[in-house]
Amino acid sequence: MALPDTRYRARYLFGAVVVGHILLISAQVGSRSGPPLLQAGLMTALTTTQRAAWAVVSGVRAVWDGYAYLRGTYADNQRLSRENTELRVLIQQERANARGTEELRALLGLRTRTPWTTAAAEVVAGSVSPNFQSIVLDKGRQDGVQRDMPVINAIGVVGRVVVVAERTSVVQLAIDRNAAAGCVIERTGAQGIVLGNGDGSLRMEYLSATAEMERGDHVVTAGTDRVYPRGLLVGVVERVDRNGPTFRSVIVRPAVDFSQLTSALVLLAPAPVASLADDGLVVK
Amino acid sequence: MTALRVVAAGVMALVLQGLLTRLVGAPSMRVDLGLVAVVWIALRFGRVPGLLGGTLVGLGQDALGGGILGLAGLAKSVAGFATGIIGTQFIVTQTVSRLMVFVGATLLHALVFVGLSTLLGLKTPPDPSLDVAIQSLSNAVVGLFLFQVFELTPGARALWRARRERLKRRQKRRYH
Numbered sequence: 001m002a003l004p005d006t007r008y009r010a011r012y013l014f015g016a017v018v019v020g021h022i023l024l025i026s027a028q029v030g031s032r033s034g035p036p037l038l039q040a041g042l043m044t045a046l047t048t049t050q051r052a053a054w055a056v057v058s059g060v061r062a063v064w065d066g067y068a069y070l071r072g073t074y075a076d077n078q079r080l081s082r083e084n085t086e087l088r089v090l091i092q093q094e095r096a097n098a099r100g101t102e103e104l105r106a107l108l109g110l111r112t113r114t115p116w117t118t119a120a121a122e123v124v125a126g127s128v129s130p131n132f133q134s135i136v137l138d139k140g141r142q143d144g145v146q147r148d149m150p151v152i153n154a155i156g157v158v159g160r161v162v163v164v165a166e167r168t169s170v171v172q173l174a175i176d177r178n179a180a181a182g183c184v185i186e187r188t189g190a191q192g193i194v195l196g197n198g199d200g201s202l203r204m205e206y207l208s209a210t211a212e213m214e215r216g217d218h219v220v221t222a223g224t225d226r227v228y229p230r231g232l233l234v235g236v237v238e239r240v241d242r243n244g245p246t247f248r249s250v251i252v253r254p255a256v257d258f259s260q261l262t263s264a265l266v267l268l269a270p271a272p273v274a275s276l277a278d279d280g281l282v283v284k
Numbered sequence: 285m286t287a288l289r290v291v292a293a294g295v296m297a298l299v300l301q302g303l304l305t306r307l308v309g310a311p312s313m314r315v316d317l318g319l320v321a322v323v324w325i326a327l328r329f330g331r332v333p334g335l336l337g338g339t340l341v342g343l344g345q346d347a348l349g350g351g352i353l354g355l356a357g358l359a360k361s362v363a364g365f366a367t368g369i370i371g372t373q374f375i376v377t378q379t380v381s382r383l384m385v386f387v388g389a390t391l392l393h394a395l396v397f398v399g400l401s402t403l404l405g406l407k408t409p410p411d412p413s414l415d416v417a418i419q420s421l422s423n424a425v426v427g428l429f430l431f432q433v434f435e436l437t438p439g440a441r442a443l444w445r446a447r448r449e450r451l452k453r454r455q456k457r458r459y460h
Binding site: 134 | 295298299301302303304305306307308309313314315316318331332335336339343344345346347348349350351352353354355356357358361362365397400404406407408409415419
């Protein structure tokens with residue numbers, strides 16, 4: 001067989017690359033999952049480089065923060081000490097409240113909640129494209145991280161694990177355009193779905209037009225999407241719009257500051273199942 | 285050697301983007317360093333390296349973004365190939381022409397990416413024009429700056445060498 005003319009070789013290559021991409025995309029659309037080998041290979045190679053790069057940057061930052069930038073440390077220390085005392089008091093109060101709740105749960109014959117097992121992870125890289133809102137964590141399969149595990153921080157929901165490599169994992173942030181979570185308005189119990197806008201904000205949709213809510217209401221996870229357990233803070237209602245005659249749309253300000261993410265917790269257990277059903281609150 | 289440079293530029297762009305987003309914060313990072321690298325590769329080495337560089341960078345972004353593998357890959361391959369053709373057909377050395385190439389590549393990339401996302405039923409911004417305009421300008425500014433840095437460095441070195449030679453010649457003349 002004759003080799004293609006060198007003048008047209010670039011065009012043939014272009015055609016082959018386009019067809020290859022279309023086949024690759026079609027394979028995933030059909031199976032609803034990425035080709036694990038190619039994705040894992042690419043991810044492992046790139047995140048290893050990112051980990052190394054972050055180690056260098058964080059080393060330099062550590063030297064700067066630890067030795068050169070010590071101004072105001074005493075004041076910070078005093079402030080943190082005060083905060084620590086306040087938080088200890090708060091923990092005491094919460095513990096007392098929890099004891100009361102457990103007694104009520106026992107009275108109602110409900111199952112005791114499984115304590116959360118978490119893996120603390122450091123963010124080693126941010127998103128590599130403005131089209132995606134994701135982060136790379138330094139914890140992976142060898143630390144027990146699996147796909148679809150929820151990721152939180154001290155304030156609320158960060159996102160969910162979408163790709164896992166041996167020592168790293170990629171987390172789709174809750175503000176990503178393709179992220180969604182079943183949520184409720186904490187005060188009224190109105191249910192809806194919180195979606196990312198891709199620009200740092202969230203919106204809650206599929207809320208009934210009669211649902212009661214107001215600015216400042218807390219939006220928490222409903223525990224019905226088989227990813228996030230119930231009760232994690234997602235954000236605060238900022239604006240309420242009408243979305244057609246039957247639904248309302250709500251703009252939600254995320255609770256987590258995604259521009260300041262340095263670490264996160266991966267919820268390893270309980271397994272991502274509907275916790276309402278666990279509690280016997282859902283009639284099957 | 286060209287292949288190595290293409291791979292190095294692509295990987296460096298992805299690592300740098302990841303680091304900058306980590307330091308600046310995810311939502312505020314509008315520049316796509318991957319696309320800037322693809323345009324640079326295409327203008328510097330031609331359409332085939334532009335195409336392959338686009339594939340590498342795009343697939344890397346897809347793998348690390350957690351989306352469908354191949355979306356950004358195809359968009360960046362098309363942008364890289366088209367930029368390579370522009371680079372071989374026209375003289376793209378002036379600031380204005382380069383700015384137009386960066387803006388054009390970003391628009392083409394956005395067209396393919398948003399078009400494919402719509403076809404696949406993925407969520408796209410309701411009005412992507414403002415987003416794309418901001419990204420085009422950001423990419424163009426960063427790309428032009430990087431071109432200046434790449435071109436000024438060897439030029440500055442040559443200038444410094446020439447000045448040193450001139451000084452040596454002057455000193456020799458003084459002694460003789």
